[in-house]
Amino acid sequence: MKQRFEIPFRPDSVNTHWRTSKYGGQYLSKAGRQFRDNVQCYIKSKKYITFTGKIKVNIELYFKDNRKQDIDNYFKAILDSFNGFLYTDDSFIYELKSTKKLGCDRDYFIIEVEELN
Structure with a gap:
């Protein structure tokens, strides 16, 4: 089984996404909390299945601007946002594939999650 969702938010x-406290610990930034909350609220409004076994994930990133974007900088925010929703935990991801496109009409991303046999 496969699920595919277009998420209308630019991932941070x-x-x-993360901040370091003056004591050396890390915490989710305000922007990180806002992104996670937006994604989770959006996905709750859709019909989805929570996978409990090994999965593969495909992420398509679409950016409005043409600035240089390091594709790997967006994975943690996106994958953590779907914990407990599209999969029980991102530790069940065994395959990860991604593409990016610049100069699009808007910022958004598509996530596709599929069970592995």
């Missing part, structure tokens, strides 16, 4: 990069 790892550079803005």
